[in-house]
Every structure is written in structure tokens, then in C-alpha cells.
Amino acid sequence: MIRSLLRTTGRRLLGPSVFDSLVQFRRRPVRGPLGASDERARWVFVEPHYDDVAFSCGGMLAAVVRRGMPAEVLTVFTADPAPTAPLSPLAEAVHAEWGAGERPYEQRRREAGHMGTLLSLEQTTLDLPEALYRMPHLTSIDEVMRPQHAPGEDPSFAVVREALEEALGHDEALTVVVPLGVGGHLDHLLVHAAIRALAADRPMWRVWYYEDFPYALDIPALKERVQALGAAFRPATVDIADTLDARVRLSAVYTSQVRAIFGTPDQLRSAISGYAGRVGTPRHPRERVWTVQGRGENGRHQGDPEATSRDTKR
Ligand SMILES: [Zn+2]
Numbered sequence: 235m236i237r238s239l240l241r242t243t244g245r246r247l248l249g250p251s252v253f254d255s256l257v258q259f260r261r262r263p264v265r266g267p268l269g270a271s272d273e274r275a276r277w278v279f280v281e282p283h284y285d286d287v288a289f290s291c292g293g294m295l296a297a298v299v300r301r302g303m304p305a306e307v308l309t310v311f312t313a314d315p316a317p318t319a320p321l322s323p324l325a326e327a328v329h330a331e332w333g334a335g336e337r338p339y340e341q342r343r344r345e346a347g348h349m350g351t352l353l354s355l356e357q358t359t360l361d362l363p364e365a366l367y368r369m370p371h372l373t374s375i376d377e378v379m380r381p382q383h384a385p386g387e388d389p390s391f392a393v394v395r396e397a398l399e400e401a402l403g404h405d406e407a408l409t410v411v412v413p414l415g416v417g418g419h420l421d422h423l424l425v426h427a428a429i430r431a432l433a434a435d436r437p438m439w440r441v442w443y444y445e446d447f448p449y450a451l452d453i454p455a456l457k458e459r460v461q462a463l464g465a466a467f468r469p470a471t472v473d474i475a476d477t478l479d480a481r482v483r484l485s486a487v488y489t490s491q492v493r494a495i496f497g498t499p500d501q502l503r504s505a506i507s508g509y510a511g512r513v514g515t516p517r518h519p520r521e522r523v524w525t526v527q528g529r530g531e532n533g534r535h536q537g538d539p540e541a542t543s544r545d546t547k548r
Contacts, residue, residue: 250514251471251522258453259460259469264527266470267409267442268297275440277305278402279411280429282421283364284309284346285488291411291444292481293474293510293521299353300477306356308401309346310394310425311364314339322370334490341490348487353480360397362390365421381420385427388420395428407438414524416459417449443467443524448495448505460524468527471520474510478519482506 244253255263277298281287287295287307298305314337315321321329334341350357362368365378368390372378385391402408410433415426426443433441450456460467474481482503486492496502507519514520 251469251520254513255469259457261465261468264468264470264525266472267294267523268301268472275407275409277303277409277411279305279307280398280425281307281309282311282413282419282425284312284342285485285491286413286446288349288481288484288488290413290447291521291523292484293477293519294411294444294472294523296353296477296480296484297472297474299355306358307350308358308360310360310397311362311421312339312343312359313361313363313367315363315367319370322366322372324372324374325366325370328366331494332490333493338490342488345488345490349484352484352487358401360401362394362397378420379418381418381423385420385423388424391424391428394424395431398428399432402432404436405438409440409442411442411444411523413446414443414459416446416456417452419446419449422446441525445522447509451505451509466526467524469522469524471513471522473514474519474521478507478510
């Protein structure tokens with residue numbers, strides 16, 4: 235009771251994003267994206283799987299598009315399972331949850347295509363197989379969410395990094411928006427680590443890390459991830475009062491995932507608006523993103539520890 239009164243008062247006095255940054259994360263917030271300096275660059279929203287960008291930062295994506303800035307979505311793991319090998323029992327079970335037939339990525343591609351047409355977006359896919367297909371020895375979702383190896387020690391790391399490098403190039407001043415890695419999904423950690431490794435050699439890039447949704451609903455998991463990434467990671471927020479509805483609409487097209495993850499479209503809407511209403515306020519919903527601040531921006535300051543150390547161990 236007293237805690238919640240203090241929180242309400244503190245948020246009113248300091249503003250919700252400043253208060254939460256200091257109290258929840260012990261970090262000073264930085265100026266958010268969509269400032270003047272970001273407006274020149276091409277924006278590339280990178281997602282491990284179809285739906286991650288819409289679910290996690292669809293409000294920011296819609297805001298970028300509304301401002302007329304060039305934006306595209308790049309999806310990394312979009313391949314069908316290899317036709318020559320049988321599906322693992324875990325992959326079979328997940329397919330059943332999606333309820334999207336024998337070749338669910340056909341439906342997932344259609345869903346993503348629909349999302350793209352809603353915003354007239356450029357979309358790119360890297361056509362790599364997701365963890366369920368490339369690691370048939372996985373027996374539970376828990377193993378997907380608690381990888382045994384640091385991303386840099388994963389045999390797929392070099393492949394993911396090379397594919398991203400080819401897609402993103404070297405010289406252009408890009409704003410790259412990528413997963414923070416909340417929840418520990420190994421595909422999300424791989425993409426996060428690969429982008430940081432590339433960003434270390436690309437001072438022209440501006441990198442923002444979105445809070446993986448719905449994993450970020452688990453606040454202890456979010457705090458744990460932020461802690462593991464180190465003090466150079468600083469939060470910022472984006473006003474999505476005008477684009478919250480767009481985020482819900484963009485997310486709702488992924489029907490196979492909405493059913494499996496949220497249940498109904500109404501539950502999807504309330505999960506998204508509840509979270510954005512807590513990051514901001516119910517009347518002024520916001521999305522939170524993170525960035526590496528200070529000397530050695532883009533991750534260089536830490537010598538890319540994600541690629542070599544085991545910070546995902548719990
Ligand atoms: Zn994902």
C-alpha cells in the first residue's frame with residue numbers, strides 16, 4: 235500500500251520513465267529514439283521470428299513509418315524444417331499448439347506478409363531454421379529458454395552473424411532495432427549477440443534494443459537481463475499514444491501465435507495495452523527501449539562479452 239503510494243507520487247513528480255529507470259533498474263534514462271538525429275537514417279527492425287517486432291515494438295515501428303522515415307523489418311529464422319529429417323517430438327508439440335498444419339511457416343509467412351501490407355513495409359527474411367528445427371535434441375521449451383552455451387559459443391552464431399552482415403552491410407548510417415534478449419530464448423540471444431558483434435565495428439550505427447514481448451511481462455526476468463548486460467545499457471521510452479492501436483492491429487495478424495501465446499485477440503490487446511500503460515501511464519502508453527551509452531557506444535566498451543561469456547546461466 236505504502237509502496238504503491240510512493241510509486242504513484244514518485245512517478246507523478248519525476249515522470250514515469252525517469253522514476254522507473256531510477257527505481258526499478260537503477261539506471262538514468264537517456265533521450266529516446268525518434269529525436270532529430272535519428273530522422274536521417276534508414277531504420278531496420280530486426281526480429282528473430284515473425285511477430286517479435288509487432289509484439290515488442292509495433293508502436294515504435296508504426297511511429298517511424300508515420301513520420302515517413304524509411305523502415306524495414308528483417309526476420310532471421312524463417313525457414314521450413316528440413317524435408318529430409320523427421321520433426322522432433324518438441325517441434326511436433328509446438329506445431330500442434332500453433333494449429334497451423336503440417337507446414338506452419340507457410341501460414342506464418344502469410345501472416346507476416348499481411349503485417350507488411352498494413353504499413354507498406356519493406357520486409358527481408360534470412361531463411362535460417364529456428365532452434366526447434368536446427369536442434370532436434372531439444373526436449374522442452376525450458377531448454378530453448380535456458381541455453382547451455384553463451385550465444386558466441388553456439389555453432390549457429392557465425393552463420394547468423396554472417397547472414398546479418400550480408401543483409402545490413404558495413405557503411406550505411408542505420409538505426410538498428412533489435413531484441414534485448416529478455417526471457418533467454420536462444421534465438422533471441424543469438425540475434426542480440428550477432429548485432430552487437432557487428433555494431434562494434436560500425437560506429438555509424440545507432441542501436442536500440444526492444445524488450446522482448448511477452449517475455450518482458452516477467453519483470454524479474456527483465457531486471458535480470460538488464461543486470462546481466464551491465465551498467466552501460468540505459469533505458470529510454472517512446473510515446474505510443476497515437477500508435478498503440480496500430481501495434482495491436484499489427485500483432486493481431488499473427489493469428490497462429492496469438493492463439494498459442496495470448497489466447498484471444500482481446501487478451502492480446504489487454505496484454506499489450508496493460509504493459510505499455512505501465513511503462514508509461516494508461517493515458518500515455520509508452521514502449522521502452524535500451525541503448526549502450528557512453529564511450530565505446532554500440533557495445534565496444536565491453537569487448538562484446540555476449541559472444542564469449544556465459545551470462546545467460548541461471
Ligand atoms: Zn521470437
